[in-house]
Amino acid sequence: MSSVPLSAYLALGLILFCIGLYGALTKRNIIIVLISIELMLNAANINLVAFSKFGVMPSITGQIFALFVMAVAAAEVAVGVAILIALYRNRNTVNIDEVNTLKH
Amino acid sequence: MENAWIIPLFPLLSFLFLIFFGKRLKEASAYIGILLSLASFVYSLLVLFERFTSPTHKAESVWLTIGDVQLTAGFEVNQLNALMLVIVSLVSFLVHTYSKGYMHGDERFHVYYAYLGLFTFAMLGLVLSPNLLQTYIFWELVGLGSFLLIGFYFYKEEAKKAAKKAFIMTRIGDVGLLIGMILLFWQVGSFEYDEIFAAVEAGAVSSTMITLTAILIFIGAVGKSGQFPLHTWLPDAMEGPTPVSALIHAATMVAAGVYLVASLFPLFTASETALMTVAIIGAFTAIFAASIGLVQKDIKRVLAYSTVSQLGYMMLALGSAGYVAGVFHLMTHAFFKALLFLAAGSVIHAVHTQDIEKMGGLWKKLRVTGPLFLIGTLAISGVPLFSGFFSKDEILIAAWAHGNTVLFWLAVIAAFFTAFYMFRLFFMVFSGESRSDMKHVKESPSVMTVPMMVLAILAVVAGYVNTPWFGTFLGDWLTEGNPALGHGHIEGPSWIMIVATVVSLLGIFLAWLIYSKRSLSRDWLGASTLYTILYNKYYIDELYELTVLKVTKGLSLILRFIETFIVEGIVKGVSGAVSGLGHLGSRFQSGQIQRYGAVAFVGLAILIVVFAVTGGYLK
Numbered sequence A: 001m002s003s004v005p006l007s008a009y010l011a012l013g014l015i016l017f018c019i020g021l022y023g024a025l026t027k028r029n030i031i032i033v034l035i036s037i038e039l040m041l042n043a044a045n046i047n048l049v050a051f052s053k054f055g056v057m058p059s060i061t062g063q064i065f066a067l068f069v070m071a072v073a074a075a076e077v078a079v080g081v082a083i084l085i086a087l088y089r090n091r092n093t094v095n096i097d098e099v100n101t102l103k104h
Numbered sequence B: 001m002e003n004a005w006i007i008p009l010f011p012l013l014s015f016l017f018l019i020f021f022g023k024r025l026k027e028a029s030a031y032i033g034i035l036l037s038l039a040s041f042v043y044s045l046l047v048l049f050e051r052f053t054s055p056t057h058k059a060e061s062v063w064l065t066i067g068d069v070q071l072t073a074g075f076e077v078n079q080l081n082a083l084m085l086v087i088v089s090l091v092s093f094l095v096h097t098y099s100k101g102y103m104h105g106d107e108r109f110h111v112y113y114a115y116l117g118l119f120t121f122a123m124l125g126l127v128l129s130p131n132l133l134q135t136y137i138f139w140e141l142v143g144l145g146s147f148l149l150i151g152f153y154f155y156k157e158e159a160k161k162a163a164k165k166a167f168i169m170t171r172i173g174d175v176g177l178l179i180g181m182i183l184l185f186w187q188v189g190s191f192e193y194d195e196i197f198a199a200v201e202a203g204a205v206s207s208t209m210i211t212l213t214a215i216l217i218f219i220g221a222v223g224k225s226g227q228f229p230l231h232t233w234l235p236d237a238m239e240g241p242t243p244v245s246a247l248i249h250a251a252t253m254v255a256a257g258v259y260l261v262a263s264l265f266p267l268f269t270a271s272e273t274a275l276m277t278v279a280i281i282g283a284f285t286a287i288f289a290a291s292i293g294l295v296q297k298d299i300k301r302v303l304a305y306s307t308v309s310q311l312g313y314m315m316l317a318l319g320s321a322g323y324v325a326g327v328f329h330l331m332t333h334a335f336f337k338a339l340l341f342l343a344a345g346s347v348i349h350a351v352h353t354q355d356i357e358k359m360g361g362l363w364k365k366l367r368v369t370g371p372l373f374l375i376g377t378l379a380i381s382g383v384p385l386f387s388g389f390f391s392k393d394e395i396l397i398a399a400w401a402h403g404n405t406v407l408f409w410l411a412v413i414a415a416f417f418t419a420f421y422m423f424r425l426f427f428m429v430f431s432g433e434s435r436s437d438m439k440h441v442k443e444s445p446s447v448m449t450v451p452m453m454v455l456a457i458l459a460v461v462a463g464y465v466n467t468p469w470f471g472t473f474l475g476d477w478l479t480e481g482n483p484a485l486g487h488g489h490i491e492g493p494s495w496i497m498i499v500a501t502v503v504s505l506l507g508i509f510l511a512w513l514i515y516s517k518r519s520l521s522r523d524w525l526g527a528s529t530l531y532t533i534l535y536n537k538y539y540i541d542e543l544y545e546l547t548v549l550k551v552t553k554g555l556s557l558i559l560r561f562i563e564t565f566i567v568e569g570i571v572k573g574v575s576g577a578v579s580g581l582g583h584l585g586s587r588f589q590s591g592q593i594q595r596y597g598a599v600a601f602v603g604l605a606i607l608i609v610v611f612a613v614t615g616g617y618l619k
Helices: A006-026 A030-054 A061-091 B009-053 B079-102 B109-128 B132-153 B157-188 B193-201 B207-224 B233-239 B242-251 B253-263 B265-269 B272-293 B299-319 B323-351 B369-381 B387-401 B405-430 B446-465 B473-479 B495-517 B523-527 B529-535 B537-586 B593-614
Strands: B057-066 B069-077
Touching: A006 A030, A006 B593, A030 A061, B009 B079, B009 B109, B069 B079, B069 B109, B069 B132, B079 B109, B079 B242, B079 B253, B079 B323, B079 B446, B079 B473, B109 B132, B109 B242, B109 B253, B132 B157, B132 B207, B132 B233, B132 B242, B132 B253, B157 B193, B157 B207, B157 B233, B193 B265, B207 B253, B207 B265, B207 B272, B233 B242, B233 B299, B242 B253, B242 B299, B242 B323, B253 B265, B253 B299, B253 B323, B265 B272, B265 B299, B272 B299, B272 B405, B272 B537, B299 B323, B299 B387, B299 B405, B323 B369, B323 B387, B323 B446, B323 B473, B369 B387, B369 B405, B369 B446, B369 B495, B387 B405, B387 B446, B387 B495, B405 B495, B529 B537
Parallel strands: none
Antiparallel strands: B057 B069
């Protein structure tokens, strides 16, 4: 077997997560924000799968969890996009800075 | 007798029933009130007859336990209680009946009857109380009933004011009673009458303390019984419906003060100073109120001042160690004064005015009320063979026997005044010619005259239960088995009776000369300064207005200033600071979701750094 070390997987996960976090915190377009959140979820998935193979106690549970996360993410995106469409119909915008009515 | 506690429950039932269902019953409410008050009267009568043969009955159970002090509640039937039960329930029953005619057509008829029930309940409860605490509770309830009934015509400004005045003035006295009560409890450790008397007799309470508590309790009685200087509420209380005046401000509630002193009599006799205070206040009130009564022009006000004066008599009797005399006069007074008030109500009902200057010549028109009023007048004036004669005589003898010569002569002069102003009232109302246009004068219906007749019979015969001629049944019975209350009969020189008769007849004769025969002119009276002073009731109300009221109002103004500027200032400062802090915090909530995310992320980063630096745990 090739010997890609665990740290490489974790580094990939970290990079993906940071890109996702940066996108979620800085992008103005809500769609991009949603996509960034997906990136962060997938970074977590890479970690889970990596640990299921190279962890202290390797087991299949990690991969099952990754599948769960994907299912949940799919559902979340479905709801998120539905809200987004409703928002767009109401406010005619996808700019996150303009969606700021939930304040004191 | 074991079931005597039921007696106050009848009127309470009447009150509750009429409060809830009275509106539908309208005038039929009267039947419920009359029936239930009759029930308590019949029961009281049975209890009284049973009391003649069997000893005092007392039943109590523990009400509250505080530490190792136990407060009890219950009821007691001794001689005084049994007698008072009958007086109160009888007058209440008669007033219930009379009111059916008098209050006919009133919009709040059922409310009136409900209040009557409440008052009767409170008064009967007061009479049955075996301890001071229970007495105090009912004492205040009686005050409430009186307040509601005086202010019954609350749409009239005077009635509203009078009700408030009555409540506040009696409240001043009640503070004295409350303090006295607490002091007694502190000294004796019990509110029970029996235990208080036992402690006083055993010398467990110092004599200064006895004097102090007795005088404080007497202040309560002063407020309730309209003695000087807290008397001013009683004449004003005449703003209530006339039957109420008969029930509350003649026969029962105002007698509660006298009753209180009588039921605590052993406490008072233990202190010569306290007795002297009671006697002096009583005698002074008697002559003071009688002199005001000489010139008043409102029929009910004359009777009101006469009530104050007669209550002063009772206090004088009690203060002269004349227990029997005081209670005896309380009983006879209840009958003839209730009669006079009901008769006055009948007159007012017929002529629709209370001003005696506008009346006159009513003897021919009111063929029933006139003679009844005359009987009441004769009784109160102390004309021989009527009930007032015997009881007043007892009081004079008691005052003389106790050595209060000055007070004795004051009482004699007051008796002269009483005879004079009562007959002045009688002649002005009934004799001569009508002084104003009165065409539709009609005698009252029998529902009103029959109760008056019952009272008239009692006003004549009630005196014969305790006479120096036929035996002193009442006195012997009242003091039986209780030497602390003094003798059943006090011997006095026989000239006292003659003096009493002469002064009352002299008073009547003078009144007849001035107001009926008119051989003496009234004009020189009206012009004098004395007349003005008397007519304005010695300016007592104005004096209170100037002194007590001004001071109280000034004080309350200062307190209000403190309230609005200092107390509310602090409160506003505190609440303002908190709300400002909240506003500052709410600035962070901008609605920018990404900013929240960034803050959360930075926070997390800081935590991780701290974690890394400190090695995992914050020490």
